[in-house]
Amino acid sequence: MMPTQTNLKVDGWLEAVDRLAAGRLTLLSLWADAPDVKMALLDETSGAVSIVGYHCRNGQYPSVGVKHPPAIRLERAIRDLHKLEAIGASDTRPWIKHTPAPYAFLPADGEALHQIAVGPVHAGIIEPGHFRFTANGEFLVRLEARLGYVHRGIEASMAGAPLDKAAMFAARASGDSTVAYGIAFALAAETALGIAAPPRAVFLRALMAELERLANHFGDIGAICNDASFSLMHAQCGILRELTLRAANDCFGHRLMMDIAVPGGVARDIAADGAAALRVLLAEVRRVFPQLIELYDNTASLQDRTVTTGIVKPEYARQFGAGGFVVRASARGVDARRLPGYAPYGDLRFDVPVLTAGDVNARVWIRIREVEQSLTLVEQIIAALPQGDLRIDLPVRGGEGLALTEAFRGDVLVWLRVGEDGRVARCHLRDASWFQWPLLETAVEGNIVADFPLCNKSFNCSYAGHDL
Amino acid sequence: MRKTMIESLLRGPLTEPPPPVDDTALAELAASVNNAARARLGRSLSIRHVDAGSCNGCELELHALSNAFYDLERFGLRFVASPRHADVLTVTGPVTVNMREALLRTYEAMPDPKWVVAIGGCAADGGLFAGGAAVVGGVKDVLPVDLTIRGCPPSPRQLLAGLLALLKV
Numbered sequence A: 001m002m003p004t005q006t007n008l009k010v011d012g013w014l015e016a017v018d019r020l021a022a023g024r025l026t027l028l029s030l031w032a033d034a035p036d037v038k039m040a041l042l043d044e045t046s047g048a049v050s051i052v053g054y055h056c057r058n059g060q061y062p063s064v065g066v067k068h069p070p071a072i073r074l075e076r077a078i079r080d081l082h083k084l085e086a087i088g089a090s091d092t093r094p095w096i097k098h099t100p101a102p103y104a105f106l107p108a109d110g111e112a113l114h115q116i117a118v119g120p121v122h123a124g125i126i127e128p129g130h131f132r133f134t135a136n137g138e139f140l141v142r143l144e145a146r147l148g149y150v151h152r153g154i155e156a157s158m159a160g161a162p163l164d165k166a167a168m169f170a171a172r173a174s175g176d177s178t179v180a181y182g183i184a185f186a187l188a189a190e191t192a193l194g195i196a197a198p199p200r201a202v203f204l205r206a207l208m209a210e211l212e213r214l215a216n217h218f219g220d221i222g223a224i225c226n227d228a229s230f231s232l233m234h235a236q237c238g239i240l241r242e243l244t245l246r247a248a249n250d251c252f253g254h255r256l257m258m259d260i261a262v263p264g265g266v267a268r269d270i271a272a273d274g275a276a277a278l279r280v281l282l283a284e285v286r287r288v289f290p291q292l293i294e295l296y297d298n299t300a301s302l303q304d305r306t307v308t309t310g311i312v313k314p315e316y317a318r319q320f321g322a323g324g325f326v327v328r329a330s331a332r333g334v335d336a337r338r339l340p341g342y343a344p345y346g347d348l349r350f351d352v353p354v355l356t357a358g359d360v361n362a363r364v365w366i367r368i369r370e371v372e373q374s375l376t377l378v379e380q381i382i383a384a385l386p387q388g389d390l391r392i393d394l395p396v397r398g399g400e401g402l403a404l405t406e407a408f409r410g411d412v413l414v415w416l417r418v419g420e421d422g423r424v425a426r427c428h429l430r431d432a433s434w435f436q437w438p439l440l441e442t443a444v445e446g447n448i449v450a451d452f453p454l455c456n457k458s459f460n461c462s463y464a465g466h467d468l
Numbered sequence B: 001m002r003k004t005m006i007e008s009l010l011r012g013p014l015t016e017p018p019p020p021v022d023d024t025a026l027a028e029l030a031a032s033v034n035n036a037a038r039a040r041l042g043r044s045l046s047i048r049h050v051d052a053g054s055c056n057g058c059e060l061e062l063h064a065l066s067n068a069f070y071d072l073e074r075f076g077l078r079f080v081a082s083p084r085h086a087d088v089l090t091v092t093g094p095v096t097v098n099m100r101e102a103l104l105r106t107y108e109a110m111p112d113p114k115w116v117v118a119i120g121g122c123a124a125d126g127g128l129f130a131g132g133a134a135v136v137g138g139v140k141d142v143l144p145v146d147l148t149i150r151g152c153p154p155s156p157r158q159l160l161a162g163l164l165a166l167l168k169v
């Protein structure tokens, strides 16, 4: 997709900021393409995506975050990594960079309040990040996350790289979404070069994306129940996850299907007996999964933990323009496969489940419903898989492209500018987590400290995808 | 719930026989572990894990080690929550500039004797990220490494074969 692009003067930029603040446009991302800053904007009524740019004077641009809070952390990251300053910004602390230390957490004063500091190294096998809780007895008054620990400099490393190498960086932004990132990068590159992947590749990409979604949803449903001390669900879901990864390995030779969606198509075909392996998987999931849903629904001690816990208010979900199960559990029915939409989903039948309760339970149920949708998608894809080429050669020329794909946790955005030499001039990646982390901070307010792991797991935001 | 439990009892275990111990891992360990340490190693081991800059892919496969198919704990290997309880430190990712200190502090919090296992291509030598300004490099650039398990990510079987070598030296 190549959206309309406009370079704006101050007035136009401020007008765009006002429209964001008024909720008439949704902020898809804000990034630096020095000496310019750019915003990708979505008009949710028409589905139109546009990019607006502003040419910085003396390395400065008018702050977006001061009127539209979802942009605050993006502006702080731009300042850290590109030295462009948002004039008028209310929060000028570093974000991705960890110097100068110490970091000034936002104050919360009150007689009975105390702070709890957790991380960056956590108790389990999870990604690193710091959480600063302010609690009143058992109840959380404020959570502030401090991220950036797994900043590997992915965008900087991509600059100057040939497209196939840059695709490998994109595929390692967040390992659990390696397929979704691979597809998003490939689509952005193909738009930039004015080409399209062959139909068979397009279907195989979608097949991998749905397998990735299934594996992650199984893992998440089990892990959430485990954090509510219900390990039986964890064990059973772990089996389904493992079976899914094994089927992926049978089909594509890699359990996470890394580096297979590449610019121009796919790097390999599905194995000759791949479709058969998938049919066995589908049959087993259809046999076991309904029993697990029943178990989840009928276990009062589990429901007691998940129902009414960690509520995301629909107005925040809307304001932050966030995606994924986090907001679909809070009345916001967005899905990049539908809006803006990309092939082959227009040819496939699926529902986008939406609930309104906004609690941990609703986030579990959205995943359950999405598992069911992905099963039918896998079935439709293997039935309709077109014959033909897997990959086309990439022409050497410059251009720009933007793509949005729906990873299991929400929308992944890739914006790419290719130089005339066919190498990456600048690439920007934006994980769904950018707009979900702030929602987590709102959702835990008023909950007990002991429910934080449960809330956190039900979000399962990415650290690596955010920190890059 | 009873139905699910009874069914899984009747089905028989999914747990698979362990993979053969990785010979190169054994050789690498034999070179680094002295005799005194060997006596302690051949028993159960507690593992503390630190993600020092991983994409999270390696963590997904480490998690898989606890599922019914691999069942890591049957070998006496278990992940623990505190470095104070750990014999082995597993580390993933290229070590980022921002995680270097937390990694060092975790290592220092572990009692002696202790071993470090670098997991994944990134941890081995920085992988794709080697040379980048935001990373320090592989784990060996920060800590003494006793064992390296390569792969991007290593599969649970590869992880198991490498970790079992810890018990066999």
Ligand code: SF4
Pocket (backbone or CB within 6 Å): A172, A175, B053, B054, B055, B056, B057, B058, B092, B093, B094, B119, B120, B121, B122, B123, B127, B151, B152, B153, B154
């Ligand atoms: S080795 Fe591969 S899977 Fe592991 S952290 Fe590095 S990129 Fe991710």
